[in-house]
Amino acid sequence: SQTIHQWPATLVQPVGSPLSLECTVEGTSNPNLYWYRQAAGRGLQLLFYSVGIGQISSEVPQNLSASRPQDRQFILSSKKLLLSDSGFYLCAWSVAGGTDTQYFGPGTRLTVL
Amino acid sequence: SQQGEEDPQALSIQEGENATMNCSYKTSINNLQWYRQNSGRGLVHLILIRSNEREKHSGRLRVTLDTSKKSSSLLITASRAADTASYFCANGGGATNKLIFGTGTLLAVQP
Structure with a gap:
Protein backbone atom coordinates (compact mmCIF):
# COMPACT_ATOMS: atom_id res chain seq x y z
CA SER A 1 0.00 0.00 0.00
CA GLN A 2 1.01 3.59 -0.49
CA THR A 3 2.11 5.85 2.32
CA ILE A 4 3.24 9.44 2.48
CA HIS A 5 5.55 10.87 5.10
CA GLN A 6 6.34 14.41 6.09
CA TRP A 7 8.90 15.74 8.52
CA PRO A 8 9.34 17.40 10.75
CA ALA A 9 5.87 17.41 12.29
CA THR A 10 6.40 20.78 13.94
CA LEU A 11 9.03 23.45 13.50
CA VAL A 12 9.73 26.80 15.14
CA GLN A 13 12.17 28.96 13.26
CA PRO A 14 13.40 32.55 13.62
CA VAL A 15 12.80 35.11 10.89
CA GLY A 16 15.60 35.04 8.35
CA SER A 17 16.56 31.41 8.94
CA PRO A 18 16.49 28.78 6.17
CA LEU A 19 13.83 26.11 5.79
CA SER A 20 13.74 22.58 4.48
CA LEU A 21 10.62 20.42 4.68
CA GLU A 22 10.69 16.94 3.27
CA CYS A 23 7.99 14.72 1.85
CA THR A 24 8.41 11.15 0.67
CA VAL A 25 5.97 8.70 -0.87
CA GLU A 26 6.23 4.92 -0.72
CA GLY A 27 4.50 2.22 -2.68
CA THR A 28 3.97 4.03 -5.96
CA SER A 29 5.99 5.25 -8.92
CA ASN A 30 6.00 8.53 -10.83
CA PRO A 31 3.36 10.21 -8.69
CA ASN A 32 2.24 13.78 -9.11
CA LEU A 33 3.36 15.66 -6.01
CA TYR A 34 1.96 18.81 -4.39
CA TRP A 35 2.81 21.29 -1.66
CA TYR A 36 0.00 23.23 0.00
CA ARG A 37 -0.10 25.83 2.73
CA GLN A 38 -3.03 26.22 5.05
CA ALA A 39 -3.41 29.33 7.18
CA ALA A 40 -5.26 28.96 10.47
CA GLY A 41 -8.96 28.28 9.88
CA ARG A 42 -8.60 28.60 6.13
CA GLY A 43 -8.62 26.48 3.02
CA LEU A 44 -5.63 25.11 1.17
CA TYR A 49 3.23 20.79 -8.00
CA SER A 50 5.46 18.36 -9.83
CA VAL A 51 4.72 15.79 -12.54
CA GLY A 52 8.23 14.34 -12.61
CA ILE A 53 11.81 14.53 -11.36
CA GLY A 54 13.13 18.06 -11.71
CA GLN A 55 9.80 19.35 -12.99
CA ILE A 56 8.37 21.98 -10.67
CA SER A 57 5.52 24.38 -11.30
CA SER A 58 4.89 27.31 -8.99
CA GLU A 59 1.37 28.49 -8.41
CA VAL A 60 2.00 31.72 -6.54
CA PRO A 61 5.00 34.05 -6.26
CA GLN A 62 6.50 33.76 -2.83
CA ASN A 63 9.51 33.30 -0.63
CA LEU A 64 9.56 29.53 -1.06
CA SER A 65 10.95 27.07 -3.58
CA ALA A 66 10.49 23.38 -4.22
CA SER A 67 12.63 20.60 -5.61
CA ARG A 68 12.12 16.99 -6.59
CA PRO A 69 15.53 15.30 -6.53
CA GLN A 70 14.08 11.80 -6.66
CA ASP A 71 10.89 10.30 -8.04
CA ARG A 72 9.17 10.05 -4.66
CA GLN A 73 10.82 12.90 -2.78
CA PHE A 74 9.53 16.45 -2.69
CA ILE A 75 11.28 19.21 -0.76
CA LEU A 76 10.04 22.65 0.19
CA SER A 77 12.72 25.22 0.95
CA SER A 78 13.37 28.82 1.79
CA LYS A 79 16.63 30.73 2.10
CA LYS A 80 15.22 33.29 4.53
CA LEU A 81 11.92 32.78 6.33
CA LEU A 82 9.40 35.56 6.78
CA LEU A 83 6.76 35.87 9.48
CA SER A 84 4.13 35.35 6.80
CA ASP A 85 5.56 31.90 6.03
CA SER A 86 4.00 30.53 9.21
CA GLY A 87 1.30 27.97 8.59
CA PHE A 88 0.45 24.33 8.17
CA TYR A 89 2.24 22.76 5.21
CA LEU A 90 0.75 19.74 3.55
CA CYS A 91 2.27 17.46 0.96
CA ALA A 92 0.08 15.32 -1.25
CA TRP A 93 0.40 12.86 -4.12
CA SER A 94 -1.85 11.60 -6.85
CA VAL A 95 -1.66 8.97 -9.55
CA ALA A 96 -0.39 10.52 -12.77
CA GLY A 97 -3.21 10.49 -15.27
CA GLY A 98 -5.64 9.28 -12.61
CA THR A 99 -8.87 10.69 -11.26
CA ASP A 100 -7.29 13.66 -9.44
CA THR A 101 -7.82 12.13 -6.01
CA GLN A 102 -5.04 13.32 -3.78
CA TYR A 103 -3.58 11.60 -0.75
CA PHE A 104 -2.22 13.82 1.95
CA GLY A 105 0.60 13.56 4.41
CA PRO A 106 0.19 14.44 8.09
CA GLY A 107 1.51 17.98 7.62
CA THR A 108 4.17 20.20 9.18
CA ARG A 109 3.22 23.02 11.52
CA LEU A 110 5.69 25.88 10.92
CA THR A 111 5.89 28.85 13.25
CA VAL A 112 8.19 31.69 12.31
CA LEU A 113 9.02 34.02 15.21
CA SER B 1 -9.25 33.81 -7.11
CA GLN B 2 -10.52 30.52 -8.46
CA GLN B 3 -11.09 29.17 -4.99
CA GLY B 4 -14.58 27.89 -4.31
CA GLU B 5 -16.66 28.73 -1.32
CA GLU B 6 -18.45 26.56 1.17
CA ASP B 7 -21.53 27.26 3.13
CA PRO B 8 -21.97 27.37 6.02
CA GLN B 9 -18.53 28.22 7.36
CA ALA B 10 -19.42 26.48 10.61
CA LEU B 11 -22.18 24.07 11.57
CA SER B 12 -23.08 22.66 14.99
CA ILE B 13 -25.57 19.80 15.32
CA GLN B 14 -26.57 17.07 17.74
CA GLU B 15 -25.55 13.47 17.33
CA GLY B 16 -28.04 11.61 15.16
CA GLU B 17 -29.01 14.66 13.12
CA ASN B 18 -28.13 15.11 9.46
CA ALA B 19 -25.50 17.62 8.35
CA THR B 20 -25.62 19.36 4.97
CA MET B 21 -22.74 21.35 3.56
CA ASN B 22 -22.78 23.24 0.28
CA CYS B 23 -20.01 24.10 -2.10
CA SER B 24 -19.89 26.53 -5.01
CA TYR B 25 -17.09 26.57 -7.55
CA LYS B 26 -16.04 28.89 -10.34
CA THR B 27 -14.31 26.88 -13.05
CA SER B 28 -15.40 24.01 -15.26
CA ILE B 29 -14.74 20.61 -13.73
CA ASN B 30 -14.00 17.00 -14.55
CA ASN B 31 -15.01 15.96 -11.08
CA LEU B 32 -15.85 17.32 -7.66
CA GLN B 33 -14.34 15.80 -4.54
CA TRP B 34 -14.96 16.07 -0.83
CA TYR B 35 -12.26 15.79 1.82
CA ARG B 36 -12.29 15.69 5.58
CA GLN B 37 -9.68 17.17 7.90
CA ASN B 38 -9.47 16.47 11.59
CA SER B 39 -7.91 19.30 13.56
CA GLY B 40 -4.20 19.59 12.90
CA ARG B 41 -4.11 16.62 10.55
CA GLY B 42 -3.85 15.95 6.85
CA LEU B 43 -6.87 15.70 4.57
CA VAL B 44 -8.63 12.43 3.87
CA HIS B 45 -10.49 11.82 0.64
CA LEU B 46 -14.17 10.98 1.17
CA ILE B 47 -15.92 10.79 -2.16
CA LEU B 48 -15.58 11.82 -5.81
CA ILE B 49 -18.43 12.65 -8.17
CA ARG B 50 -17.80 13.06 -11.89
CA SER B 51 -19.17 15.93 -13.93
CA ASN B 52 -21.65 13.66 -15.70
CA GLU B 53 -23.07 12.33 -12.43
CA ARG B 54 -25.78 14.01 -10.36
CA GLU B 55 -25.75 12.01 -7.15
CA LYS B 56 -23.48 9.55 -5.41
CA HIS B 57 -23.63 7.63 -2.16
CA SER B 58 -20.99 6.13 0.09
CA GLY B 59 -22.12 4.77 3.43
CA ARG B 60 -23.64 7.68 5.37
CA LEU B 61 -22.45 10.18 2.77
CA ARG B 62 -24.55 11.52 -0.08
CA VAL B 63 -23.14 13.96 -2.60
CA THR B 64 -25.04 15.86 -5.26
CA LEU B 65 -23.69 17.88 -8.14
CA ASP B 66 -25.41 20.57 -10.20
CA THR B 67 -23.04 21.67 -12.93
CA SER B 68 -25.53 24.26 -14.25
CA LYS B 69 -25.31 26.04 -10.91
CA LYS B 70 -21.68 25.09 -10.29
CA SER B 71 -22.58 23.74 -6.91
CA SER B 72 -22.38 20.57 -4.88
CA SER B 73 -23.67 19.43 -1.53
CA LEU B 74 -22.49 16.86 0.99
CA LEU B 75 -25.02 15.25 3.29
CA ILE B 76 -23.89 13.23 6.31
CA THR B 77 -26.76 11.24 7.73
CA ALA B 78 -27.11 10.09 11.34
CA SER B 79 -24.09 12.09 12.41
CA ARG B 80 -21.73 10.94 15.14
CA ALA B 81 -19.40 12.84 17.44
CA ALA B 82 -16.53 11.30 15.46
CA ASP B 83 -17.73 13.19 12.36
CA THR B 84 -16.53 16.42 13.96
CA ALA B 85 -14.01 17.84 11.49
CA SER B 86 -13.57 20.36 8.68
CA TYR B 87 -14.95 19.38 5.32
CA PHE B 88 -13.60 20.71 2.04
CA CYS B 89 -14.80 20.42 -1.51
CA ALA B 90 -12.30 20.44 -4.35
CA ASN B 91 -12.80 20.57 -8.08
CA GLY B 92 -10.44 18.71 -10.31
CA GLY B 93 -9.53 18.59 -13.93
CA GLY B 94 -6.52 18.68 -16.19
CA ALA B 95 -3.44 16.65 -16.88
CA THR B 96 -1.64 17.65 -13.69
CA ASN B 97 -4.54 16.58 -11.47
CA LYS B 98 -4.54 19.96 -9.75
CA LEU B 99 -7.36 20.53 -7.33
CA ILE B 100 -8.92 23.83 -6.34
CA PHE B 101 -10.12 23.62 -2.76
CA GLY B 102 -13.00 25.46 -1.20
CA THR B 103 -12.75 27.38 2.05
CA GLY B 104 -14.20 24.57 4.15
CA THR B 105 -17.02 23.96 6.61
CA LEU B 106 -16.22 23.29 10.27
CA LEU B 107 -18.68 20.69 11.53
CA ALA B 108 -19.15 20.11 15.24
CA VAL B 109 -21.33 17.17 16.30
CA GLN B 110 -22.37 17.41 19.92
CA PRO B 111 -22.77 14.06 21.77
Whole structure:
Protein backbone atom coordinates (compact mmCIF):
# COMPACT_ATOMS: atom_id res chain seq x y z
CA SER A 1 0.00 0.00 0.00
CA GLN A 2 1.01 3.59 -0.49
CA THR A 3 2.11 5.85 2.32
CA ILE A 4 3.24 9.44 2.48
CA HIS A 5 5.55 10.87 5.10
CA GLN A 6 6.34 14.41 6.09
CA TRP A 7 8.90 15.74 8.52
CA PRO A 8 9.34 17.40 10.75
CA ALA A 9 5.87 17.41 12.29
CA THR A 10 6.40 20.78 13.94
CA LEU A 11 9.03 23.45 13.50
CA VAL A 12 9.73 26.80 15.14
CA GLN A 13 12.17 28.96 13.26
CA PRO A 14 13.40 32.55 13.62
CA VAL A 15 12.80 35.11 10.89
CA GLY A 16 15.60 35.04 8.35
CA SER A 17 16.56 31.41 8.94
CA PRO A 18 16.49 28.78 6.17
CA LEU A 19 13.83 26.11 5.79
CA SER A 20 13.74 22.58 4.48
CA LEU A 21 10.62 20.42 4.68
CA GLU A 22 10.69 16.94 3.27
CA CYS A 23 7.99 14.72 1.85
CA THR A 24 8.41 11.15 0.67
CA VAL A 25 5.97 8.70 -0.87
CA GLU A 26 6.23 4.92 -0.72
CA GLY A 27 4.50 2.22 -2.68
CA THR A 28 3.97 4.03 -5.96
CA SER A 29 5.99 5.25 -8.92
CA ASN A 30 6.00 8.53 -10.83
CA PRO A 31 3.36 10.21 -8.69
CA ASN A 32 2.24 13.78 -9.11
CA LEU A 33 3.36 15.66 -6.01
CA TYR A 34 1.96 18.81 -4.39
CA TRP A 35 2.81 21.29 -1.66
CA TYR A 36 0.00 23.23 0.00
CA ARG A 37 -0.10 25.83 2.73
CA GLN A 38 -3.03 26.22 5.05
CA ALA A 39 -3.41 29.33 7.18
CA ALA A 40 -5.26 28.96 10.47
CA GLY A 41 -8.96 28.28 9.88
CA ARG A 42 -8.60 28.60 6.13
CA GLY A 43 -8.62 26.48 3.02
CA LEU A 44 -5.63 25.11 1.17
CA GLN A 45 -3.45 27.17 -1.11
CA LEU A 46 -1.51 25.21 -3.71
CA LEU A 47 2.12 26.32 -3.68
CA PHE A 48 3.91 23.91 -6.03
CA TYR A 49 3.23 20.79 -8.00
CA SER A 50 5.46 18.36 -9.83
CA VAL A 51 4.72 15.79 -12.54
CA GLY A 52 8.23 14.34 -12.61
CA ILE A 53 11.81 14.53 -11.36
CA GLY A 54 13.13 18.06 -11.71
CA GLN A 55 9.80 19.35 -12.99
CA ILE A 56 8.37 21.98 -10.67
CA SER A 57 5.52 24.38 -11.30
CA SER A 58 4.89 27.31 -8.99
CA GLU A 59 1.37 28.49 -8.41
CA VAL A 60 2.00 31.72 -6.54
CA PRO A 61 5.00 34.05 -6.26
CA GLN A 62 6.50 33.76 -2.83
CA ASN A 63 9.51 33.30 -0.63
CA LEU A 64 9.56 29.53 -1.06
CA SER A 65 10.95 27.07 -3.58
CA ALA A 66 10.49 23.38 -4.22
CA SER A 67 12.63 20.60 -5.61
CA ARG A 68 12.12 16.99 -6.59
CA PRO A 69 15.53 15.30 -6.53
CA GLN A 70 14.08 11.80 -6.66
CA ASP A 71 10.89 10.30 -8.04
CA ARG A 72 9.17 10.05 -4.66
CA GLN A 73 10.82 12.90 -2.78
CA PHE A 74 9.53 16.45 -2.69
CA ILE A 75 11.28 19.21 -0.76
CA LEU A 76 10.04 22.65 0.19
CA SER A 77 12.72 25.22 0.95
CA SER A 78 13.37 28.82 1.79
CA LYS A 79 16.63 30.73 2.10
CA LYS A 80 15.22 33.29 4.53
CA LEU A 81 11.92 32.78 6.33
CA LEU A 82 9.40 35.56 6.78
CA LEU A 83 6.76 35.87 9.48
CA SER A 84 4.13 35.35 6.80
CA ASP A 85 5.56 31.90 6.03
CA SER A 86 4.00 30.53 9.21
CA GLY A 87 1.30 27.97 8.59
CA PHE A 88 0.45 24.33 8.17
CA TYR A 89 2.24 22.76 5.21
CA LEU A 90 0.75 19.74 3.55
CA CYS A 91 2.27 17.46 0.96
CA ALA A 92 0.08 15.32 -1.25
CA TRP A 93 0.40 12.86 -4.12
CA SER A 94 -1.85 11.60 -6.85
CA VAL A 95 -1.66 8.97 -9.55
CA ALA A 96 -0.39 10.52 -12.77
CA GLY A 97 -3.21 10.49 -15.27
CA GLY A 98 -5.64 9.28 -12.61
CA THR A 99 -8.87 10.69 -11.26
CA ASP A 100 -7.29 13.66 -9.44
CA THR A 101 -7.82 12.13 -6.01
CA GLN A 102 -5.04 13.32 -3.78
CA TYR A 103 -3.58 11.60 -0.75
CA PHE A 104 -2.22 13.82 1.95
CA GLY A 105 0.60 13.56 4.41
CA PRO A 106 0.19 14.44 8.09
CA GLY A 107 1.51 17.98 7.62
CA THR A 108 4.17 20.20 9.18
CA ARG A 109 3.22 23.02 11.52
CA LEU A 110 5.69 25.88 10.92
CA THR A 111 5.89 28.85 13.25
CA VAL A 112 8.19 31.69 12.31
CA LEU A 113 9.02 34.02 15.21
CA SER B 1 -9.25 33.81 -7.11
CA GLN B 2 -10.52 30.52 -8.46
CA GLN B 3 -11.09 29.17 -4.99
CA GLY B 4 -14.58 27.89 -4.31
CA GLU B 5 -16.66 28.73 -1.32
CA GLU B 6 -18.45 26.56 1.17
CA ASP B 7 -21.53 27.26 3.13
CA PRO B 8 -21.97 27.37 6.02
CA GLN B 9 -18.53 28.22 7.36
CA ALA B 10 -19.42 26.48 10.61
CA LEU B 11 -22.18 24.07 11.57
CA SER B 12 -23.08 22.66 14.99
CA ILE B 13 -25.57 19.80 15.32
CA GLN B 14 -26.57 17.07 17.74
CA GLU B 15 -25.55 13.47 17.33
CA GLY B 16 -28.04 11.61 15.16
CA GLU B 17 -29.01 14.66 13.12
CA ASN B 18 -28.13 15.11 9.46
CA ALA B 19 -25.50 17.62 8.35
CA THR B 20 -25.62 19.36 4.97
CA MET B 21 -22.74 21.35 3.56
CA ASN B 22 -22.78 23.24 0.28
CA CYS B 23 -20.01 24.10 -2.10
CA SER B 24 -19.89 26.53 -5.01
CA TYR B 25 -17.09 26.57 -7.55
CA LYS B 26 -16.04 28.89 -10.34
CA THR B 27 -14.31 26.88 -13.05
CA SER B 28 -15.40 24.01 -15.26
CA ILE B 29 -14.74 20.61 -13.73
CA ASN B 30 -14.00 17.00 -14.55
CA ASN B 31 -15.01 15.96 -11.08
CA LEU B 32 -15.85 17.32 -7.66
CA GLN B 33 -14.34 15.80 -4.54
CA TRP B 34 -14.96 16.07 -0.83
CA TYR B 35 -12.26 15.79 1.82
CA ARG B 36 -12.29 15.69 5.58
CA GLN B 37 -9.68 17.17 7.90
CA ASN B 38 -9.47 16.47 11.59
CA SER B 39 -7.91 19.30 13.56
CA GLY B 40 -4.20 19.59 12.90
CA ARG B 41 -4.11 16.62 10.55
CA GLY B 42 -3.85 15.95 6.85
CA LEU B 43 -6.87 15.70 4.57
CA VAL B 44 -8.63 12.43 3.87
CA HIS B 45 -10.49 11.82 0.64
CA LEU B 46 -14.17 10.98 1.17
CA ILE B 47 -15.92 10.79 -2.16
CA LEU B 48 -15.58 11.82 -5.81
CA ILE B 49 -18.43 12.65 -8.17
CA ARG B 50 -17.80 13.06 -11.89
CA SER B 51 -19.17 15.93 -13.93
CA ASN B 52 -21.65 13.66 -15.70
CA GLU B 53 -23.07 12.33 -12.43
CA ARG B 54 -25.78 14.01 -10.36
CA GLU B 55 -25.75 12.01 -7.15
CA LYS B 56 -23.48 9.55 -5.41
CA HIS B 57 -23.63 7.63 -2.16
CA SER B 58 -20.99 6.13 0.09
CA GLY B 59 -22.12 4.77 3.43
CA ARG B 60 -23.64 7.68 5.37
CA LEU B 61 -22.45 10.18 2.77
CA ARG B 62 -24.55 11.52 -0.08
CA VAL B 63 -23.14 13.96 -2.60
CA THR B 64 -25.04 15.86 -5.26
CA LEU B 65 -23.69 17.88 -8.14
CA ASP B 66 -25.41 20.57 -10.20
CA THR B 67 -23.04 21.67 -12.93
CA SER B 68 -25.53 24.26 -14.25
CA LYS B 69 -25.31 26.04 -10.91
CA LYS B 70 -21.68 25.09 -10.29
CA SER B 71 -22.58 23.74 -6.91
CA SER B 72 -22.38 20.57 -4.88
CA SER B 73 -23.67 19.43 -1.53
CA LEU B 74 -22.49 16.86 0.99
CA LEU B 75 -25.02 15.25 3.29
CA ILE B 76 -23.89 13.23 6.31
CA THR B 77 -26.76 11.24 7.73
CA ALA B 78 -27.11 10.09 11.34
CA SER B 79 -24.09 12.09 12.41
CA ARG B 80 -21.73 10.94 15.14
CA ALA B 81 -19.40 12.84 17.44
CA ALA B 82 -16.53 11.30 15.46
CA ASP B 83 -17.73 13.19 12.36
CA THR B 84 -16.53 16.42 13.96
CA ALA B 85 -14.01 17.84 11.49
CA SER B 86 -13.57 20.36 8.68
CA TYR B 87 -14.95 19.38 5.32
CA PHE B 88 -13.60 20.71 2.04
CA CYS B 89 -14.80 20.42 -1.51
CA ALA B 90 -12.30 20.44 -4.35
CA ASN B 91 -12.80 20.57 -8.08
CA GLY B 92 -10.44 18.71 -10.31
CA GLY B 93 -9.53 18.59 -13.93
CA GLY B 94 -6.52 18.68 -16.19
CA ALA B 95 -3.44 16.65 -16.88
CA THR B 96 -1.64 17.65 -13.69
CA ASN B 97 -4.54 16.58 -11.47
CA LYS B 98 -4.54 19.96 -9.75
CA LEU B 99 -7.36 20.53 -7.33
CA ILE B 100 -8.92 23.83 -6.34
CA PHE B 101 -10.12 23.62 -2.76
CA GLY B 102 -13.00 25.46 -1.20
CA THR B 103 -12.75 27.38 2.05
CA GLY B 104 -14.20 24.57 4.15
CA THR B 105 -17.02 23.96 6.61
CA LEU B 106 -16.22 23.29 10.27
CA LEU B 107 -18.68 20.69 11.53
CA ALA B 108 -19.15 20.11 15.24
CA VAL B 109 -21.33 17.17 16.30
CA GLN B 110 -22.37 17.41 19.92
CA PRO B 111 -22.77 14.06 21.77
